[in-house]
Amino acid sequence: GEDVEQSLFLSVREGDSSVINCTYTDSSSTYLYWYKQEPGAGLQLLTYIFSNMDMKQDQRLTVLLNKKDKHLSLRIADTQTGDSAIYFCAESITSSASKIIFGSGTRLSIRP
Amino acid sequence: DAMVIQNPRYQVTQFGKPVTLSCSQTLNHNVMYWYQQKSSQAPKLLFHYYDKDFNNEADTPDNFQSRRPNTSFCFLDIRSPGLGDAAMYLCATSRDLSFSGADTQYFGPGTRLTVL
Numbered sequence: 001g002e003d004v005e006q007s008l009f010l011s012v013r014e015g016d017s018s019v020i021n022c023t024y025t026d027s028s029s030t031y032l033y034w035y036k037q038e039p040g041a042g043l044q045l046l047t048y049i050f051s052n053m054d055m056k057q058d059q060r061l062t063v064l065l066n067k068k069d070k071h072l073s074l075r076i077a078d079t080q081t082g083d084s085a086i087y088f089c090a091e092s093i094t095s096s097a098s099k100i101i102f103g104s105g106t107r108l109s110i111r112p
Numbered sequence: 113d114a115m116v117i118q119n120p121r122y123q124v125t126q127f128g129k130p131v132t133l134s135c136s137q138t139l140n141h142n143v144m145y146w147y148q149q150k151s152s153q154a155p156k157l158l159f160h161y162y163d164k165d166f167n168n169e170a171d172t173p174d175n176f177q178s179r180r181p182n183t184s185f186c187f188l189d190i191r192s193p194g195l196g197d198a199a200m201y202l203c204a205t206s207r208d209l210s211f212s213g214a215d216t217q218y219f220g221p222g223t224r225l226t227v228l
Contacts, residue, residue, distance in 0.1 A: 004154070008152065030211070030212075031211055031212070031213060031216070033216060035219075040121075040221075040222075040224070041221050041222065042116070042118075042202055042219035042220050042221040042222045043155070043202065043204075043219040044219070045214070045216060045217075045218065048213055048214065048216065050213065088154065088155075092211040092216070099157065100211065100216070100217055101154075102154040102155050103154055104152065104153055104154045105152070105153075105154065107152075
């Protein structure tokens with residue numbers, strides 16, 4: 001079946017790195033995504049990785065993909081208060097051309 | 113330079129009173145989607161339009177309907193809202209039905225629906 005799982009909460013100190021983890025079940029996923037949702041707002045595409053890549057870095061963001069274990073992570077370096085949000089992991093399913101499957105989201109809170 | 117616009121941002125309706133939520137896009141994308149998102153849950157796809165072709169998810173209640181009069185606009189109609197329909201409703205668009213990297217779904221800010 002198609003399922004994406006994430007832990008619900010993460011709390012980090014300002015300036016530290018945040019690591020948000022995700023597991024997925026569909027091995028046919030072509031792209032995996034991280035979306036950010038700030039309070040009262042829609043989902044904003046943060047970054048993505050193609051399924052044949054292991055790592056992608058984009059400024060403070062590092063995405064790691066372990067395809068064998070179906071594990072995806074998002075690392076945010078030097079976490080700032082503006083990073084407080086809910087982060088959704090998502091996968092695009094090739095068996096269903098129009099579908100992106102989202103996880104339940106991880107709420108990241110920053111403490112001073 | 114807003115790309116996916118939803119109106120209103122907040123909507124209050126009464127139990128059983130029909131309500132319509134609006135979405136428009138300036139991206140000229142072929143596909144428009146409606147999602148329902150309840151608190152602390154993943155967005156749940158209700159249906160999508162590929163151009164004029166309507167595709168309903170199997171578990172979307174009949175109470176939810178949609179219209180797409182042209183490329184730019186798509187509406188979500190809730191015929192008889194129940195208390196359980198209170199949620200954030202997200203509109204999204206994509207250029208096509210297959211996704212490739214940044215060529216994926218783009219979301220509007222959402223409409224938060226309250227049912228009294």
